[in-house]
Amino acid sequence: MAKDKKLVEAITSMEEDFAQWYTDVVRKAELIDYSSVKGCMILRPAGYAIWENIQHELDRRFKETGVENVYLPLFIPESLLEKEKDHVEGFAPEVAWVTYGGLNQLPERLCVRPTSETLFCDFYKNIIQSYRDLPKVYNQWCSVVRWEKETRPFLRSREFLWQEGHTAHATAEEAEQRTVQMLNVYADFCEEVLAMPVVRGQKTEKEKFAGAEATYTIEALMHDGKALQSGTSHNFGNGFAKAFGIQYTDKDNKLQYVYQTSWGMTTRLIGAIIMVHGDDSGLVLPPRIAPVQAMVIPIQQQKDGVLDTAKEVCERIGKVCRAKLDDSDKSPGWKFSEQEMRGIPVRIELGPKDIAAGKCVAVRRDTREKIEIALDELEAKLPELLEQIQKDMFARAKAHRDAHIWDAHNYEEFTTIANEKPGFIRAMWCGDQACEDKIKEDLAVTSRCMPFNDQEHISDVCVCCGKPAHKLVYWGKAY
């Protein structure tokens, strides 16, 4: 068992060094590998399969709301990127530029898309003429590039995978409705599928997307008490439409500008899953997103009939969940460690004695609880068990999150909490960016969002400057 120990020991403990623990899990669970391209990562099968499940489930939810998928070019001509002033200022400093095609210098530089608002505007300008052409509710799955200086797997890399939805509507109301609707799709997805509670709210002016009128966000709390922005939805009003000249003829034959939104989620979600649910043995995947939900591990597999029964069991439960058999020549202990490191929600241990007794032992990854299940009840019991794990994981994540939300009524309290208590800080804010800047400067804490649902009036004055304040803000240190 020396080998098994080594595998587990190789991970730094969360309490000791959370950042190192994260890096260890990402590598040891074989989610990614580093590449020869600085700042770009390789998604290995175990990592990409999680993304495939995220895609599959999000895409289904999108299509239920009428979204259609498209694919736009990877490149944006410099002149197109420059059409909307705020937008180009936000993105130009961090894009990669293509200057040569083959052996020839290009007449105009092309940037590798950091996001595709400008391309969609250019496209919509061509295909929208009449109110009959509206709304357009398009989305694309692709990769984008942002030339970040500091990178971390999943959380910040120079290239990452995402979806970007871009919509055009006849009225401001409809655009606002779609912005909120997609934020809710994101929030429900995070809570129902990733078992990750989120706070839904609006970004401040300082934190909103370059070119947007309003940015809505979902913010999750990681195990170490830092916040992670997990999905955003932007209402552009008709700003982009004016910059790009996207107009339609309404029912009264008058020319109108369209109203637009965009919304995105990325492979960053995989980082969130790791940091919300992981433990010192590695990854812990919520069953609904786990590429393998149950790993069958035979004990004394060389003994007569063990491997055959294991295969048969795996095949049977394969009909009710995503199951796999580990029949490699490693020791069972080694297999347990691997299954734990990879976060597979349930392992089914099956040895000669179990088989003789017509049962097996199901071990939960999240609680390590061992449950005896009769072999002929597996198809009925296993899906129930997976659902229970999903529910419990959400409840635990929510309890942890809720236990790390602190109220601050004045700057002294705010400072103490920021320095000593990891988590979200709830505090009133006057609306002045100077206060946000000061808080960030003093405490490395940023405004995460102005929550939609629990806007309480916990004090009359801004936690920073003491002037009258009406907005409750969630603050936190963030990834």
Add this chain to the structure above:
Amino acid sequence: MAKDKKLVEAITSMEEDFAQWYTDVVRKAELIDYSSVKGCMILRPAGYAIWENIQHELDRRFKETGVENVYLPLFIPESLLEKEKDHVEGFAPEVAWVTYGGLNQLPERLCVRPTSETLFCDFYKNIIQSYRDLPKVYNQWCSVVRWEKETRPFLRSREFLWQEGHTAHATAEEAEQRTVQMLNVYADFCEEVLAMPVVRGQKTEKEKFAGAEATYTIEALMHDGKALQSGTSHNFGNGFAKAFGIQYTDKDNKLQYVYQTSWGMTTRLIGAIIMVHGDDSGLVLPPRIAPVQAMVIPIQQQKDGVLDTAKEVCERIGKVCRAKLDDSDKSPGWKFSEQEMRGIPVRIELGPKDIAAGKCVAVRRDTREKIEIALDELEAKLPELLEQIQKDMFARAKAHRDAHIWDAHNYEEFTTIANEKPGFIRAMWCGDQACEDKIKEDLAVTSRCMPFNDQEHISDVCVCCGKPAHKLVYWGKAY
């Protein structure tokens, strides 16, 4: 009906100008739009949905053979691209180069991947140590960039979507097996799903992939008699492994080089579907790949009960096929033209008289045949009808292909056929590239493949030089 006529008239007829017909269909069926980025196209919902179906079905077939999906970076450092001599010579002249990241010039140029052999090699070098790590059978879905001078929608564009499989094996035999296996997956997919017959064979040295030992291909014949290379599978032997140092320890503890393959299919397949099945009314989609298989079109929809029945019918058949209702305020004739242009395999016409008689009229897109179906038999009859259409479309495409295969026994025959008879030319070849070059120079005809299955000895001598010849080659003008 003036409007309806206009829609149809707007397409050039196939016989008059096939190239223009193709461009018309691509635009009028709303498969693509041009973009501000020269040579790059936008895949619109109707086009992208076909690609989604291709992806879904191919991915399923891949996974059945043990393929796992991954994602590698978009960029390749220049030094990495240069590691395999033939490969860099083949690709360097047509890649796009990133030279700036943000405001800073990069220390080394990065090319936007034209294909990812070099990145996979770099990755495999890191993760393959022992025979236990083999085989690796990875695939990625992504876009690639090749800086082509002349572009055409789907057939040749500067950026296109594809999948690229890259595998590493312990032995040359296993690599060869995988190369053939994937070609067969491609061929079966084309024939069973796209209703498109293909010739399976090997490329000549001149036409093989840059860096490969052998390239296998499937070649399809378009309606105009030109060939389209529709999928390729390459056996690299251990050439890349030696260039990149990818070695593993075998069971006897000896260091060995791995053997590699790669294989790819692209959005070009959508071009093939158009050119194999389309007609003068537009696109004709094989049912298995059609995003919408049946369009319900109400007649006199303003009359009581028509729209309600149409909705109910659409919902019912939605359970057995991909169905949609066109309840827009356009005229039925206009809707028919649109449905035909978009290639939807069946339309269900439903008017007050039909409803009173408890029936509807199903119209086949491929033959225009009208079939009365009792409303309560739709769920049973419609899937049968779709299967029949699929079968008939394959049979017609095959008959057309087979009627355009010509045998040439000497250069005079070859020349006459090349100039007068569109299609594949079967002729013997000595194996000398000089003959291939001459044929291309004289007649703009290239060797498409040396077929696996129907290697006949139709003559003793090379069709070009008259020297002894043992290889039958399919030749043709190609896209």
